[in-house]
Amino acid sequence: MSVIAPEMLLALQTVFLIPLLVSIAFRMRGNDFMHGITMLATVTIVIIGVISVAVAFGNADIINQYYMNPASTMVVFGMHSLLGGAALASGVWLVVLWRPKSTDFAVKSKRIWRLTVSLWFLAFLVGLLLYAALTTTYL
Helix, strand or coil: CCCCHHHHHHHHHHHHHHHHHHHHHHCCCHHHHHHHHHHHHHHHHHHHHHHHHHHHCCCCCHHHHHHHCCCHHHHHHHHHHHHHHHHHHHHHHHHHHHCCCCCCCCCCHHHHHHHHHHHHHHHHHHHHHHHHHHCCCCC
């Protein structure tokens, strides 16, 4: 039964965040085409990563193997899953709305873009809490 180490999960979360930051930089510079391309790549990377982690965990008894306090860890894991799922869903929504030659994409997607970034960062912060729950006795 293979289980992904908590350090690997933290590294994956960081890998998921980096292309989002690159996409934000393109968006802020007004380069909507590259923003769309990097957002598409980011969403694709995250979907593949989430599926890979889900397959790796499978039926593993991860709670008893790693977690010091299963109850609080499950609350943090649930929050991370909800925020991460919402961030991914809004990212997919943003990518679906993107039209490469659209002149009003930036205006139409402003609220979705802000929602996506906010949810993504919240999921990352809760992921850090999850890492603390996996590796320390504080939670």
